[in-house]
Amino acid sequence: MADLKDVEVEKAKFVFSVYDWDGSGSMDAMDLGSALRALNLNPTLDLITKMGGTKKRGEKKVKLEEFLPIYAQVKKEKDMGCYEDFLECLKLYDKEENGTMLLAELEHSLTALGEKLERDELDDVFKDCMDPEDDDGNIPYAREYFVYNLTKFW
Numbered sequence: 001m002a003d004l005k006d007v008e009v010e011k012a013k014f015v016f017s018v019y020d021w022d023g024s025g026s027m028d029a030m031d032l033g034s035a036l037r038a039l040n041l042n043p044t045l046d047l048i049t050k051m052g053g054t055k056k057r058g059e060k061k062v063k064l065e066e067f068l069p070i071y072a073q074v075k076k077e078k079d080m081g082c083y084e085d086f087l088e089c090l091k092l093y094d095k096e097e098n099g100t101m102l103l104a105e106l107e108h109s110l111t112a113l114g115e116k117l118e119r120d121e122l123d124d125v126f127k128d129c130m131d132p133e134d135d136d137g138n139i140p141y142a143r144e145y146f147v148y149n150l151t152k153f154w
Contacts, residue, residue: 003072012071015039016064027067029053029060035067036074043074045115090141099142103133106141 004012015038019027027035032053036043043051051070054060062070093101093109110117110125117125130146133139140146 011039012068016067026061026063028057029062030057032062036071039071041074047074047077100138100140102137103139104137
């Protein structure tokens, strides 16, 4: 693969093998986004779909020979954002500059802006990523595990 260094190819092969659940030499296309994220990329849902990812298990398989060019292409993509970018966005909602924001504002941001989440997806995100809101309706966002876990969903 001309676009990838040898070490990147080896990492991609390893990640691919992790998602090749049955050892058949192919992975489910539903796992494409997760595999790319395991390689420290942050592709959007649209990009994953364009690259052949699916929303349902069993619809399509991806072979290693297909995965490596997908990895190389997504690696070239710009404007994918990262942990620091997401944290900076959340700081815009931190009116008291104390590492908290209103849960309602986060909910609105995740369901109405950019790549919108469905309600069930949002409930999963909140359950898995954050502390309960306080009496004023605020949640702590500045804790590293919150933003890190939140960005892992994409």
